[in-house]
Amino acid sequence: MKRRDTLKALSLGTLTATIAGTEAQADVPKKAVAPPSLSDFKNGKSAAELARDAKLAATVFFTPHEMQTIRVLADFIIPADGQFGGATEAKVAEFIEFIVKDMPQHQTPMRGGLSWLDNQCLKQFGKKFVACPKAQQIQMLDQIAYPAQAKPEMSQGVSFFNLMRNLTATGYFTTEVGFKYLGYVGNRPNAWDGVPEDVLKKYGLSYDS
Amino acid sequence: MSFQIKEQPTVYDVCIVGSGAGGGMAAKVLAESGAKVALIEAGPWYDPADPKYITQLKNPWESPRRGASTHRPFGDFDAAWGGWDIEGEPYTRKSGTQFDWFRSRMLGGRTNHWGRISLRFGPLDFKRKDVDGLGDNWPISYDDVKPYYDKVDRLVGVFGSVENIPNEPDGIFLPPPKPRLHELMLKQAGKKVNIPIIPSRLSILTKPINNERGSCFYCSQCSRGCQAYADFSSSSVLVKPAVKTGNVKVFTNAMAREVITNENGEATGVSYVDKNNLQEYTVRAKVVVLAASACESARLLMNSKSSRHTKGLGNSSGVLGKYLHDSTGAGRSAFLPHLVDRKRYNEDGVGGMHVYTPWWLNDKKLDFPRGYHIEYGGGMGMPGYGFGFGMENMNGKYPGKDGKMKQAGGYGLSLKEDYRYFYGANFGMAGRGEAIAREDNFCEIDPNVVDKYGIPVLRFQYTWSEHEIKQAKHMQDTFEEIITAMGGIPNGSKPGPETNYGLAAPGRIIHEVGTTRMGDDPSKSVTNRYSQLHDARNVFVVDAGTFVSQADKNPTWTILALSMRASEYIIDQRKKGNL
Numbered sequence: 001m002k003r004r005d006t007l008k009a010l011s012l013g014t015l016t017a018t019i020a021g022t023e024a025q026a027d028v029p030k031k032a033v034a035p036p037s038l039s040d041f042k043n044g045k046s047a048a049e050l051a052r053d054a055k056l057a058a059t060v061f062f063t064p065h066e067m068q069t070i071r072v073l074a075d076f077i078i079p080a081d082g083q084f085g086g087a088t089e090a091k092v093a094e095f096i097e098f099i100v101k102d103m104p105q106h107q108t109p110m111r112g113g114l115s116w117l118d119n120q121c122l123k124q125f126g127k128k129f130v131a132c133p134k135a136q137q138i139q140m141l142d143q144i145a146y147p148a149q150a151k152p153e154m155s156q157g158v159s160f161f162n163l164m165r166n167l168t169a170t171g172y173f174t175t176e177v178g179f180k181y182l183g184y185v186g187n188r189p190n191a192w193d194g195v196p197e198d199v200l201k202k203y204g205l206s207y208d209s
Numbered sequence: 210m211s212f213q214i215k216e217q218p219t220v221y222d223v224c225i226v227g228s229g230a231g232g233g234m235a236a237k238v239l240a241e242s243g244a245k246v247a248l249i250e251a252g253p254w255y256d257p258a259d260p261k262y263i264t265q266l267k268n269p270w271e272s273p274r275r276g277a278s279t280h281r282p283f284g285d286f287d288a289a290w291g292g293w294d295i296e297g298e299p300y301t302r303k304s305g306t307q308f309d310w311f312r313s314r315m316l317g318g319r320t321n322h323w324g325r326i327s328l329r330f331g332p333l334d335f336k337r338k339d340v341d342g343l344g345d346n347w348p349i350s351y352d353d354v355k356p357y358y359d360k361v362d363r364l365v366g367v368f369g370s371v372e373n374i375p376n377e378p379d380g381i382f383l384p385p386p387k388p389r390l391h392e393l394m395l396k397q398a399g400k401k402v403n404i405p406i407i408p409s410r411l412s413i414l415t416k417p418i419n420n421e422r423g424s425c426f427y428c429s430q431c432s433r434g435c436q437a438y439a440d441f442s443s444s445s446v447l448v449k450p451a452v453k454t455g456n457v458k459v460f461t462n463a464m465a466r467e468v469i470t471n472e473n474g475e476a477t478g479v480s481y482v483d484k485n486n487l488q489e490y491t492v493r494a495k496v497v498v499l500a501a502s503a504c505e506s507a508r509l510l511m512n513s514k515s516s517r518h519t520k521g522l523g524n525s526s527g528v529l530g531k532y533l534h535d536s537t538g539a540g541r542s543a544f545l546p547h548l549v550d551r552k553r554y555n556e557d558g559v560g561g562m563h564v565y566t567p568w569w570l571n572d573k574k575l576d577f578p579r580g581y582h583i584e585y586g587g588g589m590g591m592p593g594y595g596f597g598f599g600m601e602n603m604n605g606k607y608p609g610k611d612g613k614m615k616q617a618g619g620y621g622l623s624l625k626e627d628y629r630y631f632y633g634a635n636f637g638m639a640g641r642g643e644a645i646a647r648e649d650n651f652c653e654i655d656p657n658v659v660d661k662y663g664i665p666v667l668r669f670q671y672t673w674s675e676h677e678i679k680q681a682k683h684m685q686d687t688f689e690e691i692i693t694a695m696g697g698i699p700n701g702s703k704p705g706p707e708t709n710y711g712l713a714a715p716g717r718i719i720h721e722v723g724t725t726r727m728g729d730d731p732s733k734s735v736t737n738r739y740s741q742l743h744d745a746r747n748v749f750v751v752d753a754g755t756f757v758s759q760a761d762k763n764p765t766w767t768i769l770a771l772s773m774r775a776s777e778y779i780i781d782q783r784k785k786g787n788l
Contacts, residue, residue: 038484
């Protein structure tokens with residue numbers, strides 16, 4: 001499991017800034033939290049922002065079981081293909097762990113949704129989701145992954161899976177492998193000289209008209 | 210902690226409060242004329258070329274929240290330190306109404322992240338009352354401001370095209386970038402429905418204009434601040450050269466509390482709280498120039514009460530804080546089926562749209578006054594937090610890569626392919642229009658609330674009228690007309706009366722103006738036509754507070770022009786011994 005390492009890596013760069021901010025306030029009683037310096041910035045972030053991110057990264061929200069379920073679900077949603085990795089390679093579960101701490105409005109829908117899922121699997125298959133064989137996992141997902149055809153009694157599962165799908169997609173496509181899969185080639189210095197000629201031709205457009 | 214107020218021994222020629230468009234321009238013009246300037250800024254220093262501040266060209270995975278707007282309202286990488294809510298700096302609202310107030314606490318203020326849309330007000334925009342009988346005319350006309358617009362164009366740089374549209378005066382333009390693919394399609398659609406689509410006018414350097422600033426390298430990220438200084442930010446384009454003259458001292462993290470006046474009612478300086486140590490200081494100056502933003506300058510004046518200025522400085526008319534107005538705003542997005550599975554290439558372009566629609570119905574009789582322009586967005590943008598959300602509303606509605614319809618939602622390789630297939634086929638537009646300035650839309654001092662520095666805070670009252678709501682309705686009709694003409698399919702359902710046709714809450718467009726409006730009649734205005742207080746001749750306001758009406762144009766270019774005009778007036782009056 002690499003999650004702890006990631007947490008460490010996330011907080012390492014950022015903790016330095018927090019400590020530096022604290023040292024400047026040496027006369028402050030030990031228990032008081034010194035406010036970060038207003039003018040300290042690093043990598044485009046203020047000391048206060050860095051401290052907040054480090055604090056978020058250092059706390060843990062999901063239980064190991066929940067994380068395991070998220071991993072399995074995320075790989076169902078965006079699997080690896082022959083050429084490009086899937087959710088696991090893109091560390092989507094680690095992203096979801098961070099984002100629910102950053103956006104607490106996702107916490108109950110995620111935790112409750114995972115619990116709903118396990119409960120459904122217990123009812124239908126006598127096992128929690130991750131303990132089910134793949135065929136049963138698929139059988140379960142097919143009941144909640146298609147909003148228009150899902151049975152009314154599955155509606156809470158549909159809502160949960162929609163959220164899970166959204167967070168997985170965002171977590172995947174905002175990584176290097178996601179960029180590559182998508183074919184995004186921007187975010188670099190370049191010169192814009194208009195739409196390529198073959199594209200103009202394809203759509204019957206030109207710059208002269 | 211000592212409460213002793215520390216007075217600096219220096220008496221500056223000018224003390225400027227605020228380093229955004231208005232304050233930066235005043236600092237540059239005044240410092241270059243030889244005046245000794247103190248520039249007070251409520252936030253920290255900022256330089257978009259200093260690695261410690263740079264967010265430009267960072268990838269989404271360099272933010273643990275992938276650039277989400279959890280904390281910075283426009284996302285982790287946006288160059289606005291502040292937002293609608295700032296910890297310890299509250300504001301309140303009156304009578305159950307809503308006004309949202311955006312503040313950037315940093316050198317350069319909101320110019321670091323703004324849209325760079327640099328439109329001149331036209332001749333009609335200064336005299337709208339003559340047309341529809343509503344609000345008031347400005348005391349000045351386009352001809353008064355034109356020479357300053359020209360100078361701002363040359364000094365700062367703006368691209369655009371000469372169009373000869375009567376109320377959309379052409380400027381001195383750099384070449385505009387070519388339209389992107391969806392923008393070419395827009396142009397075609399515009400011809401079908403008689404809606405003009407012309408090159409946008411943005412203060413981004415498509416060609417270098419001097420040795421201090423580079424030219425655009427088309428990363429589309431002006432909102433993150435430009436390390437090449439290729440767009441207009443007050444911090445890099447005005448304050449930096451102003452400081453270089455050696456005549457400007459910048460006080461950062463300095464929150465202005467009051468304008469200090471003497472027994473004659475004239476200003477002698479500005480008191481401020483140093484946010485680093487919470488100590489009180491006073492900067493003494495012969496002239497005070499307020500550029501803290503329309504509402505912040507009004508607040509400062511209201512909080513500067515004295516025996517000579519019992520209702521606040523510059524408020525003998527009782528008009529201070531009134532006639533507050535923000536742009537109207539509404540939007541719609543659409544899916545362009547012919548753009549699925551498009552060829553990939555870098556179409557980031559400049560920061561913002563390459564084409565826009567200026568207001569085109571001045572000659573038409575409509576059921577609302579004034580007008581709006583339309584801004585456009587779309588294309589193969591960089592993914593960030595939120596990318597891919599809502600695929601379940603997309604992939605069951607349109608055939609996929611195999612040409613077949615399928616059940617919405619899903620998972621697996623087929624879903625993965627959908628994200629790639631639909632990428633770059635969405636498109637959006639936003640109307641930005643002129644609201645009517647009204648006396649009963651205002652900010653005032655809340656008698657019960659102070660911020661964490663002990664400074665009394667603003668309380669807002671603001672409502673939209675039928676005029677703005679009908680304008681938003683017209684926007685929504687126009688949006689659908691354009692989408693249909695493009696062969697697109699509008700997303701979601703059309704906003705109706707239950708949401709005021711999608712009209713954004715007041716303050717959300719961040720174009721608030723009018724709180725210290727100018728006029729020739731001291732009983733009906735705060736400043737005269739040179740942005741000088743009627744009640745104190747050595748106090749000036751050079752932010753958008755002096756605007757009598759807002760036009761449908763983004764205010765920055767007019768702030769710059771009027772600040773330059775006021776600054777030259779100050780230089781002239783100082784030469785004549787009047788200040």
